[in-house]
Amino acid sequence: MAAMALLLAGCSAAPAATPATHRPGPATSASTRPTATPAPSVSQIVTAAAQQFAGQIVSGAFDSQWDELAPEAQALWPSQSARTAMLQAKFQGAAITSISLGPPTAGVTWYDPESPAVSVPGTWRFPVRVSFADPGALSPPGVAALFSMTQISVEYDSATGTASVVGEGPASMDAPVIVPATVTERQLDVPLFMYHLVENQEPQESAYDGNTYGWEIDVGLTTLTSQFQSQMAYAHSIGATSISLQHLADALLYGLPPPPHSFVITFDDGRLSQWTNAAPILREYGFTAVFFPCTALVGGVYGPQQYVTAAQLRELASTGFSFGDHTLKDNVALWVGDTTTQQLELVTDQSKTTLESLIGGQPIQFIAYSGVWPGATQFSYSATEQPLFTTLQSYGYVGGLQDLQVDSDADLSTALWQLPRVRVGLGTSTASWGTWVENAA
Secondary structure: OHHHHHHHHHHOOOOOOOOOOOOOOOOOOOOOOOOOOOOOOHHHHHHHHHHHHHHHHHHOOOHHHHHHEOHHHHOOOOOHHHHHHHHHHHHOOOOEEEEEEOOOEEEEEEEEOOEEEEEEEEEEEEEEEEEEOOHHHOOOOOHHHHHHHOEEEEEEEOOOOEEEEEEEHHHOOOOOOOOOOOOOOOEEEOOEEEEOEEEOOOOOHHHHOOOHHHHHHHHHOEEEHHHHHHHHHHHHHOOOEEOOHHHHHHHHHHOOOOOOOEEEEEEEEOEHHHHHHHHHHHHHHOOOOEEEEOHHHOOOEEOOEEEOOHHHHHHHHOOOOEEOEOOOOOOOOOOOOOOOHHHHHHHHHHHHHHHHHHOOOOOOOEEEOOOOOOOOOOOOOOOOOHHHHHHHHHOOOOEEEOOOOOOOOEEEOOOHHHEOOEEOOOOOOHHHHHHHHHOOO
C-alpha cells in the first residue's frame, strides 16, 4: 500500500514553480549517481553453483544437494534418501576438510557413467583438489589422492538463467571407492559377465599359422556379434541396468540399493573387436562396461588378433565406460604361492599406473586376475591367497575379479578380492544368459 501511495503521489498534479522562486538543485556528479548492478555472467553463475556444491560435500549436507542436481544426475540414484544415506556412510570415517576448484573448461560434454547413451553437451567442467582430515588412515593406501581425479560438471540453462550439477565430483557414483574400517556383511546376486572376443564369425584355424593352441583358446573366448546383440537386446527389453564396479562396491559396502536386474559387463585383454563390435551395441542400448586391457599389448598385433590403441581407450574412458587392470600381458598366474612381491609389482602396480596414464587419469581400483582361478568355486584357496590380496591392497586396489571354473554371481561385501564372474562364449544362449539377469538382485 505504501508503494502504491508513492506511485499515486508521483502521478498527482503539482503547482508549477514560478521563475522567481524556482532554483535548480545541486548537480549530481558521476561518482554519486546511482548505477544498476550488472547481471552476473554465465561464468559467475556456474562457478557459484560448483562452489556451493563443493561446500556442501565438505559440510556433509548431501540431502541439500538433491534439488541442485540436473535430472540426468538424479536419474543415476534410486532416490534422494538413498543417495544421502550412501554418501553419509561413505564419508563418515573419511572426513573431507576442503575442496578447491580450478579454472573451468567450458563446452565439455558430460557422459552418464552408467549409460553412454545419456549425455549433456556444453557443460562447464571444474577440476577439484580434495583434502581429507586423515588421508593416511583411509583404505586402500593412496585413495585420498584419487579424489582429485574427479571433476564437478555444471550445466547452464540459458532459458532460465540457472545452473545445475551433472557431474558430482567426489560425491559421484563413479568416484573412488573407500573401504570402511568395519565392513558390514552384505550379499548381492549381481552377475559379472566376462567377455573377450566379440567377432562376426568364429576364429578360423587357418589364420593362426599353425598355432592350434592359440586358435583353440580364442575359440573358447569368442562371442559372436549377433549373440552379443541378442543378449543386450534382451536385457534392455526387461528393463535391466548395467552398472559399474564402483556402483557395485557402493551397494556392497554402503548399502546403496542396486537397480532391478543389475549386471556388470567386463571385457578382458583389450581385443580390438571390443571396440569395433561391442562398444557400438552397448551405446545403442545404453549399457556401460568395464574394460580390462593388458597395457603391454595396447595397439599391438599378434597373429590374427589386434588390440585397441591408446586413443581408443581414451575415447572409451571419456564417454561413459570404466577400466580395470589385467596386468601387462595376462601371462603371470597371480595366485601362485611363490610369486614374489617384485613380480607382482611388475605385472600389477606397473600396469595399473600405466593404464591410469593411458586413459587420462581415471582411477584404477579393480584387477581382473590373469588365468583361470585354480579352485572350482569362488572361495577356494582363499587363505593361501591372502598375501596376494594384502599386496594388491598396498598398491591401491580394492577388489579382484576371478575367472572361475564354476560360474557364480554371489558378490559378498567381505570378499571384494574374490568377485566371481560368469564366462560368456559361443555356447552361451541368450536364454541362459538372460536367466542370470532375470534373477539378479
